[in-house]
Amino acid sequence: MRGIFSRRRGSARRAGADPIEAFWRWWADDGEELLTEATRAGDFDAYVDVMTRRVRAIARGLEWETRTGTDAEHTLCVSSGGDASLRPVAERWYRASPPPGPRWDFVPARSAKPDMLESSITYRGRTFDLRRTRVHAAVTRAGDGFIVSVYNxxxxxxxxxxxxLCVLLLEWLLGEDDVERWVRRVDCIARDVVDSIPAAELPARVADLARTLPAPDWLLMQGTLGAGDPILVRVLRPLRWIDHPRFDLHTALRVPFDADGQGLPRPAALDDLDDLEDSLVKALGIRGMLVAAETSRGVRTLHFYSDSEDQNGRDVLDAAARAQRAVTARHALDPGWKKVRDFA
Structure with a gap:
């Protein structure tokens, strides 16, 4: 790894010229040449400030680094640094990038670099022999991830x-996105535990768990509310925002229906609800996705996620609300899918 640079967390600028477009214009005009020459020369001072300003103009809090490339000579990574609110911005930066060439390719999150665990590093003025790092990986109660304790x-x-440093070690082992995907909690421990494993074995442990999980599918749950009213919840499993990093806009579409005495839809109303849902999913296409549906007390609430910068996706849901007077659509930025976390 040749450099990691960051700024304090913040939010993307939404006014004025598109900062991502401005970045790639600068890259085509001057940036690629500057960064290539400076990187080949190992002259960090020649480009750190310039690149930091350009990345910071996209969003405060984004981190960037250069690495030796796999297919190209170099890799440029612009990363959210684990901040869910910035991951969609990094993804948009990546999707706007030019095709990879012989000199540079681009990634929106740090990829795994397990060879870093074969070295010693200085972190905040102290030296750590990473070869002596061990981890304890406990599968969560839900069986879909790990609680990882890191010892050195x-x-x-x-x-x-x-x-x-613990988080950085896990990113080197798994890659930034897989840390979000599979690690539910990170603990640092000052004393090793009996059933720990060498850190290098963690990726295989994660891969073993991934192979045991079923393909994405819908799960139907039934329960009761505080007053005893029944509630039906249909939710997509696994429910992971990191698998859809651009979808940061939550839309709750509330659809009243003709209910029976328990507040659940009568047969004709159920057909209408299913038809509406199918039509919306089809109209959204790849612009968004339905992740959950709650049915109770005469209302079905459909939970959608889409790209907040794609007005066309939002318009599909707003049009459904306008078409039926009683239907309402409520939008909120939610880049970590906290609005549906209870269903996970």
């Missing part, structure tokens, strides 16, 4: 200093 003999229990 250099840890002192000063977690404010060492937690960031």
């Amino acid at each position: 003999p250099g840890f002192t229990g000063q977690w404010d200093d060492e937690y960031g």
Whole structure:
């Protein structure tokens, strides 16, 4: 790894010229040549400030780094640094990038770099022998991820200093997105535990779990509300925002229906609800997705996610609300899918 650079977290600019478009115009005019020459020369001072300003103009908090490329000579990564609110921005930056060439390719998240665990590094003024790192990986109760405890003999229990290194180690082992996908909690431990494993074995443990999980499908759940009213919930499993990083806009579409005495739809109303749902999913296409549906007390709430910068996706749902007076659509930015976390 040749450089990692970041700024404090914040939000993307939404006014004025598109900063992502401006970045790639600069890249085509001057940036690629500047970064190529400076990287080949190992002259960080020649480009760090310039690149940091350009990336910061897209969104405060984005991180960037250069690496030796796999197919190209170099790789440029612009990363959210684990911040869910910035991951869609990094994805848009990547999707707007030019095709990879012989000199540069581009990625929107740090890829795994397990060879880093074969070295010693200096982190916040202290040296750590990463070859001695061990982890304890406990499968969560839901069976869809891990609680990972990270141990290194250099840890002192000063977690404010060492937690960031634990996360960085996991990103080197799994890649940034797979840390979000599979790791539910990260703990730093100052004493090793009996059933820990060498850190290098963690990717295989994750791959084994992934192979056991069923293909994405709908799960139907039934329960009761506080007053005893029944509620039906249909939810897509696995429910992972990281698999759809551009979809940061949550839309709750509330659809009243003709209900029976329990507040559930009568047969004719159920057909109408299903027809509406099917038509919306078809109209959205690849612009968005339905992830959950709640049915109770005479209302079905459909939970959709789409790209907040794609007005056409939002328009599909707004049109459905305008077509029926009682239907309402409520939109909210939700890049980590917190609105549906209870269903996960």
